[in-house]
Amino acid sequence: MEDFSDSAQLGATPSNFDDPDQPLNSSLDEGLRALKQKNYAAAIASLKPALQATRPLTVLKAQMALVKAYQEIGQIEQAIALCQTLSTSANQRTRSWAAQTLSDLAQRYPQAGSALREAAHSRRASVTPQEPASRSVNSKLDQTGFVPLENSSESSDASLAEADATGFVPLNSSSANVSRPSIPRAENRTVIQPVDEEEMDETGTGETSLANPFVFPADVEDSGVTSRPELPTQIQSHTQIQLGDRPLQPTDPQSDSTPAYFPRWRQAGRAQRWTPLGTVKQWQLWLAQIGTTIALFWIIRAVLEVAHLASNAVFSTLRLYQFVVYGFDPTWWIIYPLIALFCGSPWILDFLLRRFYGLKSLNLSRLENYSPESARVLKRICGQRRWTVPALGILPTTAPLALTYGCLPRKARIVVSQGLLEQLADDEIAAICAGELAHIAHWDFAILSLVALVTQLPYLLYRQAAQWGDRQQNPFLRGSLAVVAAVGYWLYRAFRWAGLWLSRLRVYYSDRTAVEITGNPNGLTRALLKIAISTTDEIRRQRQTSNLIESFELLAPVGYQTALSLGSIYAHVPLEPVLEWDRSNPYRNWLAISNVHPPLGDRLQLLTFYARHWRLETELDLNSKPTYVSSRWSQRFGLQVAPFLGVPLGILVALALWLIGGIADTMQIVSLDWLWGDRSILLALIPIGFSVGTFLRINSFFPDIKPSNLKVEPSLPDLLKNPASLPIDSLPVQLHGKLLGRQGIGNWLGQDLILDTQTGLIKIHHCSQLGQLGNLLPQSPRPNELVNRSVTITGWFRRGATPWIDLELLQSQRDLAAGSIRKVQSAHPIWSTLLGFLAAVCGAYLIIRGGF
Incomplete structure (x- = not known):
């Protein structure tokens, strides 16, 4: 392996100084x-x-x-x-x-x-x-x-x-x-100013894992490696700092009895000589790529089938029978365009990034100004594999992004953002670039590029329709464009499901390959954490989730939803206790099923194992073994997924009834033989099973909010630390903070609502009495009308892969002070009850109708 001992570790803390300051x-x-x-x-x-x-x-x-x-x-x-x-x-x-x-x-x-x-x-x-x-x-x-x-x-x-x-x-x-390290002159770097988007028309437990294909040998726990003692992270509150002739009190506005926490990177080292981690079977990755392709086809087909049935129903109602189409088979209408999009993905994505997000070309010499090691890694790995160095691009945004896309290795592109180059050190940038090269080596970039491109089309429809709608004064035009924007966003979310499994799985392989390329698991650990921290800082700076961060989350090394709460609490508490949920909760991968990336703590746990395997000190102290799993967790998780578990249970009950009907038919029991092969029973028990599960869960999921159980202003890190927490453990909370998110039609569905509290960011879920469809109906005030205001929210805190709060009540602090009754009342319990009732009615109707 190559010796990387000359690589710069920017920001490292030397061990000795002549000047103690x-x-x-x-x-x-x-x-x-x-x-x-x-x-x-x-x-x-x-x-x-x-x-x-x-x-x-x-x-x-x-x-x-x-x-x-x-x-x-x-x-x-x-x-x-x-x-x-x-x-x-x-x-x-x-x-x-x-x-x-x-x-x-x-x-x-x-x-x-x-x-x-x-x-x-x-x-x-x-x-x-x-x-x-x-x-x-x-x-x-x-x-x-x-x-x-x-x-x-x-x-x-x-x-x-x-x-x-x-x-x-x-x-x-x-x-x-006053002595201080020299700072690189600005002239040595070409700085691209951020572009305003409006102007430019993100295992060790022993259980079977859904996502993590690596189980590292357990003997690394007893390797005898001792981590370097932690640098001081606390100073006592009675410490005083002399300025002139006056003693100053501690400047961190915390309680006198609470020590101030000062986060600091440990700057743990890297391997100078290392052995390979061993070969890993990649059948799971190939299976995920095949499954992603099939899922993308069937999701698109389902969307077209629904659109076809809806259009036929509309035309029949209007008696426009000449437009009714029967026997519509969209198979080849899907396959041919997908092949064309796959082959053209590098150029089409180039155009979209250039047109809407200001993509510029980046050459190796300019990359070398920021990270000499990254340039060396690109040249070395491409030379070893006889590739041409991928085309490089740079996005003029302070958000830390790295994207790899294309259809073939020789047509691949690696795009990084200005924020990533400015906020990460040399070795950390190199670790990210090595991970992007790993995606090319594993070929997962090609399929995921296709999924990302397919999702971009409805997302652009959503974005443009929302922008046009915000400029309209006519209520009818504004409402029509709001519906178009909502349909575009729903399609984006539907197509995105096809790539979630592959997106979560591939980062385990790319992390491992990146570590083997660089010998620097600690550098990759710092890089992932810094990306999470900088992503939340970017959301705070823009006061919303940018379209770029959201729409290209499938290709990013860390998703914004994964980073949201974790990255925002970095300055308040040590990260290891908060990461315990990510590495210990046995259902973390199930709860991350709708996320683009796996829990970050799970990835960092593996990187810590790799560091110990090479006898390195670790950047994080993830030393303790995962928490023991009790049987009560299984019961709680079963209650958590009861509505979805009711669907397969309904099918099993229907099949059992079929079996009884078959036996009755054989025995000529006329009163029961009708059950045999009656598809109406099978179809009816699916919504009935969903309904039963919904009603079983609803009381636990939405407990009454009373003064006796309401936690007022709890610390977000404290809410996140319990590794046994599940979303079903509904905790009534009341929090104050600033509401962040998009304004206008682009946020009518409540897709971008974030509360910025004193101790971190947390996602907010809003729901009308008619679900998201009801969010499109006239109402005042809408949650997005309170964006960028100080607000008080009441709701149910839920701990999942992305922590969130189901909103019950939202009110501006200015309105509260004025005694105004103007408030946003969410209706999660009502919608859940209504949904369960409608599912039961649907099932009963299918049984009564029969005859399938």
Whole structure:
């Protein structure tokens, strides 16, 4: 194997420094760079450790940057607390800046209440009368919000010359001697600015796994490898930082009794020489590819059959019999277009990405500027397999994406985003690129490219119809386009099902191959986690899920639904306890059946096994064995899937009745022989079984929400930590936060509703009394009308592969304060009851009608 010892590990923490503050200065610089790139979650994670520095300048920079970052992600309370801390500074300019910021926060966020305005007023009162003249420094504000705090003896030009890469001007000229790692000059990288999409018309338990084909040898647990001791992640709340002659209280706005958590990458190493992990049979992967092709055909056929029956019914009702078509067989109408789309997939996807998302070409030399190791990996692997290096592309978005598509290895494309290149280190980018090469080597990229292309067509219909509808003033046109957009989105979701099994399965193979190529399981672990963190930060920055992230989730290394909650809590708690559900819950793969990717913790568990196999320290401490599975879990899971379990049970009952009828016919028992071969019984017991299962589950699934069982403002990480949780464990909760999501017709179905709480993001499910069809009917207010507002929600928290809350009540905090009755009332229990009732009526009708 090739020796990768020369590969750069950006962001690694050296083991010894002459200056004890050097690691904290480096952390500060990383945080300021992330802030400038609008990667606020990463900025907060890097800036918090800098608060432990001994130099006042380092602490002050970190505090001011954290104020900016907290504002951008909507954590206003933290920003206020930091401003109040800064307002006690001995430095006059610092107090002035804090007072001005508090005043601005009071104006921008009136819902923060009178306490904020009083705090701002009291801080302003401490400013001397001469300070208003210093307000002219606002002209020097850079995009991080920093201002020079002391007039330098040099000219302003000289001060600007001292500015670091973020544009921050030192306190004074004497501060320039603060040592910090050099930052790459911007000229060395070609930066593509993000493009606004509106302008451019994401095992170890021993049980049988649905998705994970690898069971790693258990003896790695006893390999004797000891992980490097963890870097300090907590400082006690009584610790004080000296600035001038005043002791400052801790800046993290937490309880005095709660230690502050500072996330930090361990930067665990890689193998310098390694042996292969061993061969893996790929029959599951090939079976998944065959199954995906067959599933895609039958899903398209079912859609066409339904459309054919519906159109015939409409034409018959209108007495337009000349348009009624009988004996319609869509088989060849499906096969020929699918072959054409498969052969043309690389060029068609190129066009779509270029037209709607700003795709540009990327050459190896430019990729090498960001990740020299990635260029070496591409050249080496392609040379070994006698491939031409795949065509490379770059997407001008800060979302971290990597896509591989095409029909043949020589026609393959690898597309990465600007965000992925900017936010990942050299070895981490190389690990992702190796995984994309693995998709080409395994050939799974070709079939999944076809599925992705098929899903793009209805998704573009949904996107364009929603945009056109939002511009219409005529209610009829607006409503008609809303229906078209809804149909497009439903088709997108239907076609997407064909590729889910393959998409979940293939990442286990690609992760293993990527590790064998690079010898760096820890680098891939960091890469996957950073993608999850940056994806949630991108959702927060755009205040919605972008069309690019959603529509190409099948091809991404980490799906946005997988990343949503996990990536958003990184700055608050260690990840290992939260990942326990992903690796220990025995039903995690069943509960991920509608997700594009498997639970991330399951993948990270395997990467940890690979690291231990090569006697490496691990990036994560996933050491404990999975939790024991009790029999009660099986009962709860059975109740969870009761409506779906009722369908096969109904079929079994129907077959049993057929058997009884057959025996009665043989024995000439006339009163029972009619059961033999009566298809109406078989067809009727399917909806009846679904109905029975629905009614059995409904009370447990939607318990009454009462003050005695309602949890108010629970911590999201605490809700996620229990590895035994299932969605059936309905927990009534009430949470406050900002509602994120798309606005307008594109969100009438409630497909993009996310609550941004103090401790993370969580998906919100809204349902009308008539299900999603009812969401298209006139109603006020719609949930999307409260997007980007502070809201209070009440509902049932559910722990699945993607945690979510089934909404019961949604109300704007502004309306609550005004005593308004304007609110969004969801109707999940009513819809479930109505659905079960209709299924029972349908079954009874089929039995009464009989004669099939």
